[in-house]
Amino acid sequence: MRHQLALQIGPVGFRVGSAWRAPLDALAALYADYPKPADGLCDFTVRLEPERPWRRFIRPSVAIRGDYILPDAAPLSLAHGLLAAEMGMNLQMALEQKHYLLLHAATVEKDGRALVMTGESGAGKSTLAALLGERGWRLMGDEFALLDMESGMLLPFPRAISLKNGAIAVMEAEVDPSRFGPRLDGTPKGAIRHMRPNASAIGRMGEGAMPALILFPRFGQAASVRGVGQAEVFIRLTQASTNYVALGRRGFDALTRLVRSIPALAIDYPDTDTAVGLIDDFRRELAA
Amino acid sequence: MAGARYIAEPESEVDAVALDGLTLLFHTPSGMTHIVAAPAPEILDALRGGPADAAELIRRLRLRFDFEGNESEAAIHARLDELEAAGLVRRA
Numbered sequence: 001m002r003h004q005l006a007l008q009i010g011p012v013g014f015r016v017g018s019a020w021r022a023p024l025d026a027l028a029a030l031y032a033d034y035p036k037p038a039d040g041l042c043d044f045t046v047r048l049e050p051e052r053p054w055r056r057f058i059r060p061s062v063a064i065r066g067d068y069i070l071p072d073a074a075p076l077s078l079a080h081g082l083l084a085a086e087m088g089m090n091l092q093m094a095l096e097q098k099h100y101l102l103l104h105a106a107t108v109e110k111d112g113r114a115l116v117m118t119g120e121s122g123a124g125k126s127t128l129a130a131l132l133g134e135r136g137w138r139l140m141g142d143e144f145a146l147l148d149m150e151s152g153m154l155l156p157f158p159r160a161i162s163l164k165n166g167a168i169a170v171m172e173a174e175v176d177p178s179r180f181g182p183r184l185d186g187t188p189k190g191a192i193r194h195m196r197p198n199a200s201a202i203g204r205m206g207e208g209a210m211p212a213l214i215l216f217p218r219f220g221q222a223a224s225v226r227g228v229g230q231a232e233v234f235i236r237l238t239q240a241s242t243n244y245v246a247l248g249r250r251g252f253d254a255l256t257r258l259v260r261s262i263p264a265l266a267i268d269y270p271d272t273d274t275a276v277g278l279i280d281d282f283r284r285e286l287a288a
Numbered sequence: 289m290a291g292a293r294y295i296a297e298p299e300s301e302v303d304a305v306a307l308d309g310l311t312l313l314f315h316t317p318s319g320m321t322h323i324v325a326a327p328a329p330e331i332l333d334a335l336r337g338g339p340a341d342a343a344e345l346i347r348r349l350r351l352r353f354d355f356e357g358n359e360s361e362a363a364i365h366a367r368l369d370e371l372e373a374a375g376l377v378r379r380a
Contacts (some may be wrong), residue, residue: 229307231307231312236322249316256305260307
């Protein structure tokens with residue numbers, strides 16, 4: 001590849017190669033404070049290549065490649081090259097990660113207790129994690145929770161946070177402009193702007209935490225809280241996992257242990273401030 | 289006339305975890321996770337005493353559980369078919 005960048009994010013080393021310079025410059029700026037993989041070894045490789053050789057110059061369009069490829073991953077315009085790099089990193093993790101049980105979930109930590117938030121796309125877990133990360137919690141990740149199957153600990157994976165549509169303004173009001181990537185309009189998911197986690201999240205990316213609470217947030221309803229039974233939690237988490245089936249019995253043991261060891265709540269919330277208030281209440285109850 | 293005889297997958301191949309009223313079964317040979325309610329775990333347990341046809345299975349279950357008329361027997365037949373389809377029970 002003409003241009004390359006290596007990044008360490010939590011326990012995972014990535015190498016991103018690109019036929020163009022611009023997406024990697026954007027990626028390097030967004031991940032400015034992240035370490036390089038300590039031994040130079042990378043777990044996953046992502047490649048951004050022209051769809052056809054000649055398209056590097058004529059109406060360039062980016063195809064995402066890697067060790068695993070989704071045949072229907074849509075090519076993106078070069079203007080969205082940063083998004084392609086981010087999607088490629090997600091894709092390699094989702095399909096290839098064998099060391100950890102991977103949950104499509106956001107994780108934050110305070111006082112050594114980790115809160116796992118999962119739900120359908122648009123439930124607001126990413127926005128909530130981003131906001132909590134600026135209000136006294138440590139952001140561990142907004143996209144994937146990595147469950148260590150031996151210890152039961154959650155490991156941080158603090159990628160740049162992918163803010164979508166309405167969440168962009170919420171976080172722009174909260175965070176220094178230097179931590180944002182370019183605003184990408186007209187992507188398949190609408191407007192997207194990436195935000196670099198704060199120094200504490202990046203500095204402590206090697207530090208895991210034991211899970212203490214599972215939350216299923218849902219945005220856009222009057223505030224309410226209900227307990228969720230363990231069998232329902234198990235089913236929802238298998239649906240939220242990208243590699244549960246591939247891990248076999250180790251995944252079953254780890255997930256049943258998680259579900260039996262900590263409580264789970266479903267919360268509805270009308271706005272993010274209400275949700276942050278509810279979550280701080282839960283934390284105080286867990287600490288009591 | 290005796291019907292088909294069934295045996296259950298051995299306990300070593302099926303990890304069972306009870307979660308509030310339901311039972312999760314991880315079937316090692318297929319790598320599949322099944323979520324079942326009573327009386328499915330009880331049927332597997334009863335069949336581990338040796339191969340049995342439906343009548344013998346019901347007799348074994350009656351020793352341990354209260355049955356209410358023929359409806360329960362129909363339910364046992366239905367669960368047996370489901371467990372067979374899931375690969376947790378097979379014909380002896």
